[in-house]
Amino acid sequence: MATKKSNTIKLKFDSSRNLAPAPESKSAAKINSRYDLFINGKFEKPSGKKYFDTINPATEEKLSEVAEANEADVNKAVKAARDAYDKVWKKMPAKERAKYIYRIARMVQERAREFSVIETLDGGKPIRESRDFDVPTAANHFFYYAGWADKLEYAFPNRNVEPLGVAGQIIPWNFPLLMAAWKIAPALATGNTVVLKPAETTPLTALKLAEIIEEADLPPGVVNIITGAGATGAAIVNHPDVNKIAFTGSTDVGKIIQRAIANTNKKATLELGGKAANIIFDDAPLDQAVEGVINGIFFNQGHVCCAGSRLYVQESVYKTVLRKLKDRMESLIVGDPMDKNTDIGAINSRSQLEVINKYLKIGQQEGAEMYQTACSIPKKGFFCRPTIFTNVAQSNRIAQEEIFGPVLTIQTFRTDDEVIEKANNTPFGLSAGVWTDKGSKIFNMTTKLRAGVVWANTYNKFDPTSPFGGYKESGYGREGGLHGLNAYVSLV
Amino acid sequence: MATKTIIRKRDINLNGNGTHKDAPEKRLEVLKTYKIYIGGQFPRTESGRYYVASNNRNEKLANVCLCSRKDFRDAMVSARGAFGGWSARAAFNRGQILYRIAEMLEGRKAQFIEELVKQDSTRAQAEAEVNLAIDRLIYYSGWCDKYQQVFSSVNPVASSHFNFSSPEPTGVVAAVAPQCDSLIGLVSVIAPVIAGGNTCVVLASSTKPLCAVTFAEVLNSSDVPGGVVNILTGKVSELISYFADHMDVNATVYCESDSSVQAMLKEKGAANVKRIVLYDKVKWKSEDAQSPYFIYDLQEIKTTWHPIENIGGAKAGY
Numbered sequence: 005m006a007t008k009k010s011n012t013i014k015l016k017f018d019s020s021r022n023l024a025p026a027p028e029s030k031s032a033a034k035i036n037s038r039y040d041l042f043i044n045g046k047f048e049k050p051s052g053k054k055y056f057d058t059i060n061p062a063t064e065e066k067l068s069e070v071a072e073a074n075e076a077d078v079n080k081a082v083k084a085a086r087d088a089y090d091k092v093w094k095k096m097p098a099k100e101r102a103k104y105i106y107r108i109a110r111m112v113q114e115r116a117r118e119f120s121v122i123e124t125l126d127g128g129k130p131i132r133e134s135r136d137f138d139v140p141t142a143a144n145h146f147f148y149y150a151g152w153a154d155k156l157e158y159a160f161p162n163r164n165v166e167p168l169g170v171a172g173q174i175i176p177w178n179f180p181l182l183m184a185a186w187k188i189a190p191a192l193a194t195g196n197t198v199v200l201k202p203a204e205t206t207p208l209t210a211l212k213l214a215e216i217i218e219e220a221d222l223p224p225g226v227v228n229i230i231t232g233a234g235a236t237g238a239a240i241v242n243h244p245d246v247n248k249i250a251f252t253g254s255t256d257v258g259k260i261i262q263r264a265i266a267n268t269n270k271k272a273t274l275e276l277g278g279k280a281a282n283i284i285f286d287d288a289p290l291d292q293a294v295e296g297v298i299n300g301i302f303f304n305q306g307h308v309c310c311a312g313s314r315l316y317v318q319e320s321v322y323k324t325v326l327r328k329l330k331d332r333m334e335s336l337i338v339g340d341p342m343d344k345n346t347d348i349g350a351i352n353s354r355s356q357l358e359v360i361n362k363y364l365k366i367g368q369q370e371g372a373e374m375y376q377t378a379c380s381i382p383k384k385g386f387f388c389r390p391t392i393f394t395n396v397a398q399s400n401r402i403a404q405e406e407i408f409g410p411v412l413t414i415q416t417f418r419t420d421d422e423v424i425e426k427a428n429n430t431p432f433g434l435s436a437g438v439w440t441d442k443g444s445k446i447f448n449m450t451t452k453l454r455a456g457v458v459w460a461n462t463y464n465k466f467d468p469t470s471p472f473g474g475y476k477e478s479g480y481g482r483e484g485g486l487h488g489l490n491a492y493v494s495l496v
Numbered sequence: 497m498a499t500k501t502i503i504r505k506r507d508i509n510l511n512g513n514g515t516h517k518d519a520p521e522k523r524l525e526v527l528k529t530y531k532i533y534i535g536g537q538f539p540r541t542e543s544g545r546y547y548v549a550s551n552n553r554n555e556k557l558a559n560v561c562l563c564s565r566k567d568f569r570d571a572m573v574s575a576r577g578a579f580g581g582w583s584a585r586a587a588f589n590r591g592q593i594l595y596r597i598a599e600m601l602e603g604r605k606a607q608f609i610e611e612l613v614k615q616d617s618t619r620a621q622a623e624a625e626v627n628l629a630i631d632r633l634i635y636y637s638g639w640c641d642k643y644q645q646v647f648s649s650v651n652p653v654a655s656s657h658f659n660f661s662s663p664e665p666t667g668v669v670a671a672v673a674p675q676c677d678s679l680i681g682l683v684s685v686i687a688p689v690i691a692g693g694n695t696c697v698v699l700a701s702s703t704k705p706l707c708a709v710t711f712a713e714v715l716n717s718s719d720v721p722g723g724v725v726n727i728l729t730g731k732v733s734e735l736i737s738y739f740a741d742h743m744d745v746n747a748t749v750y751c752e753s754d755s756s757v758q759a760m761l762k763e764k765g766a767a768n769v770k771r772i773v774l775y776d777k778v779k780w781k782s783e784d785a786q787s788p789y790f791i792y793d794l795q796e797i798k799t800t801w802h803p804i805e806n807i808g809g810a811k812a813g814y
Contacts, residue, residue: 144654161646163789259766266762267755274769431768450800454667460802467653471661475796476746477769486649487661487797495789 023337026344028131033121035208039070041077041231042214044084045224051076056233058207061128062341062350062385070207073230078199078239081228085170085197086245088225093197094167096223098154104222105150105192111216112143112185119209123181124341126208128350128386129304131342141466142185145484148468149189152489156194159486163495167195168271169247171492172240175210176253177203177352178307178408184210186483187250188227189468194492196248197226199240204233205353241265250491251275252309255406255432255477273481273491275309275473277406278434281427282312282463283417283449286321288439292461294328297412300437300463302336302348302390306410307356309478310435312463314403315392315414316423322416326394333377333390340382348410351386360388360409367393367402372413398426406432420445424452433475437463456482530558530705532567532729533712535574536722542566547731549705552616560705563730568670568697568738571726575668575695576744578723583665583693591640594691597718598633601626604714608679611706615678628781629683635786636687643692643788647795656806663795665693666771667746670739672732674751674780678704681780682711685749686725688790694747697726699739705729740764747771747794751778 038055040047050071057066073081093101112119116139123134156165171191175183180202191198202210214229230236241249241264251261252275265272282300284293300312317325341349351357368374372393381387388410396403396413403413417423427436436453438446438460450458456474459465466472471487473479481491530549531538543564549557561567582590601608605626612622648662669689674681678701689696700708712727728735736757739748741764748761753776762772773793778785 162787255769259769262766262769263763266766267759276769446802450798455798456796457799458801460800462657462801462803465653465655465657465801467651467655467657467659469651470653470659470801471649471651471797471799473797475666479769480771482797485651485661485799 023345025340027340027342028121028124028344030121030125030342032117033125034118035068035122035125037068039068039207039211039231041071041073041081042211042218042227042229043077043081044228045218045222047214048080050074056204058126058205060125060385061205061352062382064385067125068208070211070231073201073232073236073239075239077230078236078243081199081230082170082172082240082243082245084225084228085199088223089167089169089197092223093226094195098156098195101192101195102150102153104220105146105153105189107220108216108222109143109146109150111220112139112146112213115212115216116140116143119181119212121342122212123209124349127177127180127206128341128352130346130349132344132346133304138179138182141468142182145182145185145468146189149193152190153193153195156489156493159489160493160495165194165493166496168492168494169196170245171196171198171248171250172243172246173198173200173250174237174240174253175200175202177206178304178309180206181209181213183252184213186252190483190488191250191492192226194489196492199228199230199246201230201232201237201240204231207231238264244268246270248272248492250481255479258479271491273473273483274479275481275483276434276477276479277432278309278311278474278478279314279404279406279430279432280310280312280435280437280455281314281316281423281453282437283316283423283427283439284318284321284325285438285440285442285445286318287441288321288461289441290321290325290328293439294325294332296437296439296461296463297329298332298336301412302410303464305348305351305388307352307408308464309406310457310464310472311408312435312437313407313412314427315412316417316426317414319416319418326414329392330375333392334379336377336379336390338379338381338387338389348390351388351409354386356408357386357388360407360411363402363405363407363409363411364391367396367400367411367413370397370400370402372396372400372402398429404430420448424449428452428454431477434473434478435459528558530560530709530729532561532563533709533716533725533727534567534571535577535726536716538712538716541730542570549703551614555614557614557706560709560729563699563728563735565735565738567728567730568735568742571697571728572668572670572742572744574723574726575697578721579665579668579695581721582690582695582724585693587641587644590691590693591637593719594633594637594640594687597714597720598630598637600714600718601630601633601711604710605630607710608707611710612678615704615706625677625680625781629680632680632683632786633687636691636791639788639791640691643791646788647792647797651799656804658802658804659799661797661799663692663792664798666794666796667694668744669694669696669747669749669794670742670745671696671698671749672736672739672751673698673700673708675701675703675732677701677780678707679711681751682708684780684785685751685775689749689794690720690724692791692794694794695724697728699732699735700727700729702729702731736760737764740770741767743768745770747773749773749775749794751775
């Protein structure tokens with residue numbers, strides 16, 4: 005790294021600042037050697053008798069094997085959900101429904117440590133994040149929506165609220181347990197029953213959740229959790245007796261789903277990709293802004309649909325911001341996700357690492373300048389150094405396409421109008437960030453940025469009460485908060 | 497009137513021998529050319545094509561523009577161009593403009609009634625339809641600065657942040673107006689779209705297009721900025737696929753129950769994840785055809801976060 009002498013204080017990295025390892029114990033996590041499908045309140049063997057491995061992306065070791073659900077299994081799960089809907093769930097008094105969901109929330113909290121460890125082992129995210137963010141937020145989500153179950157008439161003025169029926173839910177691998185909570189909690193609160201499919205690389209916490217659901221005595225069939233890959237998901241989407249599809253994942257798959265259900269009356273909510281602009285003005289508190297940029301793009305290895313992957317810096321502070329950013333990046337610890345000091349864990353899968361590496365090549369070929377920190381990364385497992393690209397053009401693929409990794413592009417701007425134009429110049433519209441000390445400028449920006457979530461002087465914050473979802477090709481519908489109820493009801 | 501082509505011979509009172517009865521006092525009526533409405537202008541279709549609108553009695557009513565794909569695209573450019581300004585208008589101002597549309601419509605009531613009667617309504621039906629359209633505009637005028645409050649929330653997040661969610665317009669809406677009626681369907685579709693700050697391209701009823709063109713004239717004299725509403729006439733079957741696959745359309749509204757068209761819209765609309773809004777069960781002349789939920793259907797919810805400083809121990813405990 006060729007750094008020039010500067011008068012400002014900066015962190016020194018030439019001294020040895022290796023922290024002693026602080027690994028979380030694996031003993032808290034009980035992982036079975038094999039998991040079956042959770043259908044109609046019990047674990048059942050898959051009718052195709054096929055299982056696939058789920059590995060720890062940090063070590064490439066096999067953790068367990070899980071059942072692959074075929075069409076017959078999907079039929080069974082949907083049938084169980086339909087029966088539970090008709091015979092039990094839709095007739096149950098709302099306050100009783102609420103108590104089941106509260107019970108699930110409590111049990112997730114009780115077993116929080118176990119969930120955190122398994123989430124990190126199966127998905128590669130730092131234990132600090134699964135412990136402090138994923139698992140508590142998932143429990144809170146159940147707790148929040150439980151309370152809505154018997155209060156729905158207050159959510160939609162002048163309308164009667166009815167459930168849709170059976171919800172087919174397909175969730176991604178970046179926040180496995182949290183996404184399950186985002187999907188299941190509002191669906192149950194509004195009186196629907198569920199068939200949920202976790203991602204094939206991260207099925208374990210959803211299956212643990214199935215154990216809790218069994219333990220919580222939820223009526224059989226109200227929640228069914230089945231594992232598999234794309235074909236299983238397609239079978240859920242195409243099943244004629246599913247009334248609603250809720251999908252979180254890539255924009256490409258979202259479009260396939262919209263096409264697949266075009267000829268049906270299925271309702272859909274799609275939570276798709278993003279390419280968020282994170283904008284720093286020259287009057288921003290720069291140290292805080294740099295923290296926000298780090299959190300925006302390196303949180304969860306950048307496997308975040310709302311990641312702040314396009315940084316726009318006002319020209320006058322560009323050099324300072326770039327220096328501070330590089331300094332801060334040097335202090336990031338990449339490695340064992342189970343270590344409590346780790347900032348950036350493992351990339352979720354080999355295939356995702358290949359995607360990221362492909363984009364690193366594309367970026368360089370396009371003429372952008374790549375910078376990676378000098379940190380060491382483990383020999384085994386899937387890892388990627390924190391990466392930034394400078395000298396990026398708006399039309400570069402790395403500035404237009406979602407990379408879904410710890411890769412940031414940096415561009416500059418001069419005026420407010422210019423950066424609004426650049427920030428909105430994308431087919432996506434999920435999120436955005438603004439850093440400035442001036443309140444009136446914040447509101448000008450937050451109003452004009454065409455995105456569903458705008459963070460001002462903060463980034464990547466989530467809460468069960470806060471609606472989340474995109475504009476344009478980032479999908480439709482909201483999850484979280486009062487507005488999240490809308491996805492699971494029909495108003496009459 | 498028993499004349500066959502009423503626009504050519506209407507009101508020309510002839511004697512038996514073919515000469516004008518009161519020749520010096522009679523004048524030849526000026527006939528109206530029914531054009532389309534794009535960007536605040538009244539061009540003819542670029543295609544130069546037309547079709548003949550007629551009624552149940554087989555009377556020719558007008559030569560109407562048979563719009564093309566290019567007209568649709570031109571209208572889209574206008575609608576997109578007008579979106580920034582219209583969505584940034586004060587909600588109060590949008591309310592005033594919608595009220596102004598109602599005022600203008602009230603003033604031209606007689607003309608709309610005449611057109612509806614030509615298009616097979618009884619006089620009583622026609623009058624009721626125009627009255628309802630005026631009242632509906634006033635209804636949505638009132639909503640312009642209220643739906644935000646109904647559909648917004650301040651969210652009590654657990655961290656030290658101020659967090660709120662409020663609706664914003666989806667963008668450019670392409671709508672096929674209900675085909676069964678000439679005025680009320682059109683107004684019922686346009687009003688919630690523009691009340692919510694969207695701009696739109698609307699295809700009028702192809703069998704009853706007269707009121708749509710005349711309504712464009714009302715819009716044009718109501719302080720509605722050019723491009724906010726663009727009205728095309730033509731064949732639904734010819735144009736509908738562009739409503740689905742144009743990449744700058746954010747949402748498409750379709751009011752008929754043709755399931756193959758509905759499926760086509762959703763399928764092609766996936767190219768840019770369009771919001772496809774189907775109103776096939778709405779009875780446009782009923783009270784149920786108006787509510788703030790029609791506005792909400794074409795809104796996006798934006799959530800904004802900002803930290804709250806939390807240092808020092810002072811509490812507002814006075």
